[in-house]
Structure formats: C-alpha cells, structure tokens
Amino acid sequence: MILKPVEETEQDRNRFAQIIMSTTLGKTYYPNEAFLRHEIVNAPIEDERFLLADEETNENIGVLWINRRGAFHSFPFLHVIAIRSEYQGRGYGREAMKLFEELCLEDTTGKKVMRTKAFLLVNCDNSVAIRMYEQFGYNCVGEIKGLFRKRTDERIMMKELRRGIQ
Numbered sequence: 742m743i744l745k746p747v748e749e750t751e752q753d754r755n756r757f758a759q760i761i762m763s764t765t766l767g768k769t770y771y772p773n774e775a776f777l778r779h780e781i782v783n784a785p786i787e788d789e790r791f792l793l794a795d796e797e798t799n800e801n802i803g804v805l806w807i808n809r810r811g812a813f814h815s816f817p818f819l820h821v822i823a824i825r826s827e828y829q830g831r832g833y834g835r836e837a838m839k840l841f842e843e844l845c846l847e848d849t850t851g852k853k854v855m856r857t858k859a860f861l862l863v864n865c866d867n868s869v870a871i872r873m874y875e876q877f878g879y880n881c882v883g884e885i886k887g888l889f890r891k892r893t894d895e896r897i898m899m900k901e902l903r904r905g906i907q
C-alpha cells in the first residue's frame with residue numbers, strides 16, 4: 742500500500758471526502774459531504790491528508806488524515822483512518838496503521854524522531870477499531886462522554902512509539 746498526499750485540487754479533496762463519507766465513521770460524524778469538504782478546506786495548516794492506494798492497481802483503498810503535532814501542539818494525532826467498506830477485513834487497516842506510525846517517527850522535513858507518543862480518539866462502540874488499536878499497543882488513557890454527539894462516547898488512546906521497536 743502506498744500513501745498519496747492529497748493535492749489541493751477539488752478532484753483530490755472530493756475523492757478524499759467521498760471515501761470518508763462511504764464509511765460508518767463518515768456517516769456518524771459528518772452531516773453530509775459538503776460539510777466534510779468545508780472541514781477539509783478549513784483544517785489546520787499542519788494537517789496532512791493521504792489517499793491509501795494499492796501498489797499494483799493504484800486503486801484508492803482508503804484515507805489517512807493526521808497531524809504530527811495535533812495532540813497538545815506536540816504529539817502526533819490520528820484524526821481519521823478509513824478503509825472503503827468493500828476493502829475492509831483484508832489487512833489494509835493494519836497496513837495503514839504501520840504507515841501512520843512511520844510518519845509519527847519523522848517530522849515533516851523528513852528528520853527522524855527517536856521517540857514520541859501517538860494519540861487517537863475512537864468511538865467507544867467501534868469494537869473493530871478498538872481491537873485493532875489495542876493489538877497495535879494503544880492503551881485507553883481516558884474516556885469522554887458525549888464529546889461530539891450527545892449519545893456517543895469517545896475513548897482517548899495513546900501509544901509510546903520508539904524508532905526500531907514495534
């Protein structure tokens with residue numbers, strides 16, 4: 742799987758937004774695609790968005806939206822990881838997590854980072870994602886009730902990352 746940075750073109754932005762909206766995550770957190778496109782255009786400048794593509798077919802499998810200083814202005818934050826539903830359960834999510842962690846251990850100029858702490862938020866009902874994160878070594882460091890939606894609780898998860906150690 743390869744990471745293709747999302748270009749600042751309408752076409753790339755739309756493709757990125759469409760993939761998110763095709764998943765349960767998109768449908769839960771964004772009222773519609775136009776709203777999400779607005780969020781993308783107005784996102785913090787340090788946000789990085791990628792299309793995940795199959796190496797052989799170049800097909801877009803999913804997306805990654807991160808900010809390497811998005812947690813507390815200091816630590817990497819995984820904003821969105823989403824795999825198109827027809828490709829879920831084939832190992833792409835795990836591959837995308839590995840790519841995310843590689844990015845965490847490099848700053849945006851390509852300089853290596855020896856250690857850091859990666860953060861993410863996950864819906865408490867999203868057992869598939871929670872299980873995947875736990876398998877990767879993320880621990881729950883807190884829970885916020887009704888953070889984005891009245892009846893939806895979020896779990897904050899964190900992993901200490903060190904270069905050379907999985």
Ligand SMILES: CC(C)(COP(=O)(O)OP(=O)(O)OC[C@H]1O[C@@H](n2cnc3c(N)ncnc32)[C@H](O)[C@@H]1OP(=O)(O)O)[C@@H](O)C(=O)NCCC(=O)NCCS
Nearest residue numbers: 764766822823824829830831832833834835863869870873
């Ligand atoms: C969470 C998500 C990224 C996982 O991606 P994926 O490509 O399906 O994951 P993988 O194929 O790499 O599998 C990861 C694990 O989840 C399990 N899994 C994947 N889909 C599953 C399903 N529908 N039901 C049960 N388990 C499932 C796999 O068996 C695997 O576990 P294992 O390693 O113990 O076998 C994907 O389901 C997704 O995009 N969901 C919608 C968006 C979302 O919720 N993102 C997370 C927000 S925080």
